[in-house]
Amino acid sequence: MYDLVIVGGGIAGLCAALAAPEGARIVVIDKGEARAGSSPLAQGGIAAAVGPEDSPDLHAADTIKAGAGICDEKTVRDICAEGPRAIAWLQELGCDFDRGADGDLDRAREGGQTVARSVHWRDATGQEIVRALRNAVQSRNVQRVSAAAALLMVADDRCLGVGTAEGLFEGHASLIATGGAGALWGRTTNAPGATADGIVLAMRAGAQVSDLEFMQFHPTALDDGSPSQRILLTEALRGEGATLHNEAGGRFVDELAPRHVVTRAILEQASVTLDCRQIPDLEERFPTVIAGARARGFDPVTTPLPVSPAAHYFVGGIASDAYGRTSIAELFAAGESAATGMHGANRMAGNSLLESVVVGRRVGQACGTADRGKEWFGYAPMSLGLASPESSPGTQRSAP
Ligand SMILES: Cc1cc2nc3c(=O)[nH]c(=O)nc-3n(C[C@H](O)[C@H](O)[C@H](O)COP(=O)(O)OP(=O)(O)OC[C@H]3O[C@@H](n4cnc5c(N)ncnc54)[C@H](O)[C@@H]3O)c2cc1C
Numbered sequence: 001m002y003d004l005v006i007v008g009g010g011i012a013g014l015c016a017a018l019a020a021p022e023g024a025r026i027v028v029i030d031k032g033e034a035r036a037g038s039s040p041l042a043q044g045g046i047a048a049a050v051g052p053e054d055s056p057d058l059h060a061a062d063t064i065k066a067g068a069g070i071c072d073e074k075t076v077r078d079i080c081a082e083g084p085r086a087i088a089w090l091q092e093l094g095c096d097f098d099r100g101a102d103g104d105l106d107r108a109r110e111g112g113q114t115v116a117r118s119v120h121w122r123d124a125t126g127q128e129i130v131r132a133l134r135n136a137v138q139s140r141n142v143q144r145v146s147a148a149a150a151l152l153m154v155a156d157d158r159c160l161g162v163g164t165a166e167g168l169f170e171g172h173a174s175l176i177a178t179g180g181a182g183a184l185w186g187r188t189t190n191a192p193g194a195t196a197d198g199i200v201l202a203m204r205a206g207a208q209v210s211d212l213e214f215m216q217f218h219p220t221a222l223d224d225g226s227p228s229q230r231i232l233l234t235e236a237l238r239g240e241g242a243t244l245h246n247e248a249g250g251r252f253v254d255e256l257a258p259r260h261v262v263t264r265a266i267l268e269q270a271s272v273t274l275d276c277r278q279i280p281d282l283e284e285r286f287p288t289v290i291a292g293a294r295a296r297g298f299d300p301v302t303t304p305l306p307v308s309p310a311a312h313y314f315v316g317g318i319a320s321d322a323y324g325r326t327s328i329a330e331l332f333a334a335g336e337s338a339a340t341g342m343h344g345a346n347r348m349a350g351n352s353l354l355e356s357v358v359v360g361r362r363v364g365q366a367c368g369t370a371d372r373g374k375e376w377f378g379y380a381p382m383s384l385g386l387a388s389p390e391s392s393p394g395t396q397r398s399a400p
Contacts, residue, residue, distance in 0.1 A: 002027050004367045005162050005171035007149040007198055010039035011126070011353060012335025012360035013177035014133040017142045018093060019364030026141065026367070027169055029162060031148035036193030037179050038336065039356070042126025043234035043288060045108050045118025046090075046357070047350025048083030054107075054115050056081040063351060066112035066258040067344020075322045075341045079351075082358045087119055090357065094132040097121055109239035110349030112258040116239065118350040123234055123286040126353070145169070149178070149197065152205040152331065159205070159331035173330045175363050176202055176318060177356075180336035181215070185311035189221055189232040194314075198337040202318045208327040210339040211316035216347050218312035219262040220244075220274055222305055224296045230310045231292040233274055235259075235349050240285065242276040245304065260346045263309045273304035313352060315343045324363040334359040 002025045006013045009030035017026050030036070049059040059080040064071045087105070091097070097119050098106040109116035121128035147164035152174065154160065161170035178198030182190025203209055220238075221230035238244070238255040244262070246252050246269040253265035266272050276282055276289075282301060283290055293300050318333035320326045320340055326333050335356040342355050 001025070002161075002169060002171040003173070004364070005029065005169045005174040006177060007162055007175065008037070008177035008179060008335070008337070009144070010037040010177060010179055010335060010356070011129055011133065012356035013175065014130070014137055015357050015360030016175050016177065016334060016364035016367075017137055018133060018140065019361040020367040021365075023141070024367050027143040027145055027171075028137075029145045029147055029149055029164060029169065031146070031197075032193055036191050038182070038190055038194060039126045039179075040130045041189070041191065041232070042129075042353055043123045043232055044110050044236040045120030045125045045350050046087070046129070046353035047113070047117045047348070048087045048119055048354060049080065049117065050084050050087055050105050050119060051107050051115060051117065054117055056083060058114060059083060059117060062112055062114055063342070063348050064344070066346050066348035068260070068346050069344065071344035072341025078322045079340075079342055079355055079358050083354055086354060086357045086361070089361065090129060090132070093136045095121075095129050096132070097125075097128075108236040109256065110235040111238070111256050111262060112348040113256075113350070118236065120236065123236065123288045127288075129353070149201060152201050154205040154328060154331070157206075158329040173332060173363075173367065175324065175332040175334060175360075176337050177333070177335045177360060178337045180314035180317075182311045182314060183229075185215070186227055187221065187230055187308070188228070188311040189218055189230055190311065191229065196314070196337075198333070199317050202326070202328075202331070202333065205328065205331070207331060208319040209317065210319035210341070214315035214343075214345055215311055216259060216313040216315055217263050217309040219259055219266050219309050220307040221310035221312075222293055222296060222298065223308040224298070224306070226296075231289070231296060232310075232312070233289055233293075233305060233307060234286070237274065237276050237279065237286060237289065240279045242274055242279060244307070245273050245275060247271050258346060258348065266307070266309060272307050274307045275304040276300040277302070277304070313347050315339065315345070315347055320359075322359060322362070323366070324359045332363045334363055
């Protein structure tokens with residue numbers, strides 16, 4: 001019997017494993033960590049109000065505006081307030097972030113942010129965070145299992161564990177942290193493993209889901225004609241001065257407007273290019289983008305890049321709150337597979353890494369040792385204000 005069975009070894013799952021108290025018995029089940037999942041692909045950064053010109057209130061206001069009026073404001077304020085602590089915790093775990101000339105954490109500005117807010121490591125922020133978390137988890141009492149979760153064991157509205165082809169993993173609590181659904185779309189920035197597995201497992205087990213109609217399309221994926229996974233050209237490029245041009249060569253949109261605004265503007269053009277040549281330290285600051293584009297036959301240093309939108313972030317997911325609680329007792333959700341209401345109809349840049357860290361960490365912190373397991377996880381299932389399974393998911397929310 002485990003204290004916490006975690007499905008998914010991305011940033012949300014690893015943060016839960018690392019935040020659990022010493023002595024807790026933890027297992028992380030992942031179907032293919034080395035190449036799967038979005039966490040290692042994250043480029044632009046993790047949003048947190050760490051700059052002197054910023055504040056959690058401003059972060060929350062930007063998030064709510066980008067979310068087009070349907071964010072859960074309480075959740076937004078709660079998670080934004082945790083931003084600076086989340087960054088400090090990641091640093092304690094060994095994450096390295098870029099610093100400016102003044103020695104402070106450097107911040108990139110991305111779409112929807114009124115001030116630069118994305119703490120980053122070059123343009124490979126996810127890779128750096130995953131490196132540090134995987135390194136830290138090695139020194140903990142965490143079992144790793146390579147398998148695909150195929151079912152959730154639920155009885156009397158309580159989750160008892162997770163089933164895989166390798167066997168059953170019983171736990172006082174179980175966490176779904178299986179990431180998003182982008183690979184269900186042809187043109188996507190996501191890895192092939194992003195197939196909504198955990199969301200489907202939770203639905204089959206009777207958990208409530210929310211906002212499944214919201215898939216966020218990133219405006220600037222490299223349009224290399226590929227029918228499947230496309231190279232992301234991070235918004236931070238536009239934050240550093242890259243510009244969008246239509247077929248006639250003209251500018252047609254505020255490059256740092258929220259993603260849905262830029263995406264729609266691009267779709268109204270016959271073809272669009274992103275000109276990165278004016279960024280002075282392009283090769284040093286964006287090595288991931290440069291390497292990815294060159295591998296596909298394009299060189300951003302010399303030539304504007306063809307771009308088009310691609311499926312990027314699944315806003316919907318397992319209905320849950322800012323502590324990962326779902327409608328089934330002892331079943332938790334965190335990261336992209338969860339729908340906390342933080343993102344409304346449109347996620348603001350940098351907020352998914354923040355949400356993954358904050359909620360994942362909280363699920364781990366709540367995890368008891370063998371003796372305390374039931375006590376720590378004895379939450380009442382959250383009430384989502386959904387009157388019946390027939391009512392439209394995601395239309396009403398209330399605090400648990
Ligand atoms: C190209 C790209 C760039 C991005 N850049 C940013 C950024 O700069 N800032 C930001 O905030 N967000 C960014 N995002 C989004 C962000 O990276 C993700 O939302 C976040 O990393 C999700 O973390 P996660 O732990 O929830 O899921 P993931 O990192 O996707 O991990 C899920 C894990 O679950 C495993 N899994 C899936 N199904 C099963 C199963 N059935 N059984 C067992 N294991 C399973 C997978 O193998 C995977 O390891 C980006 C996304 C992409 C694709």
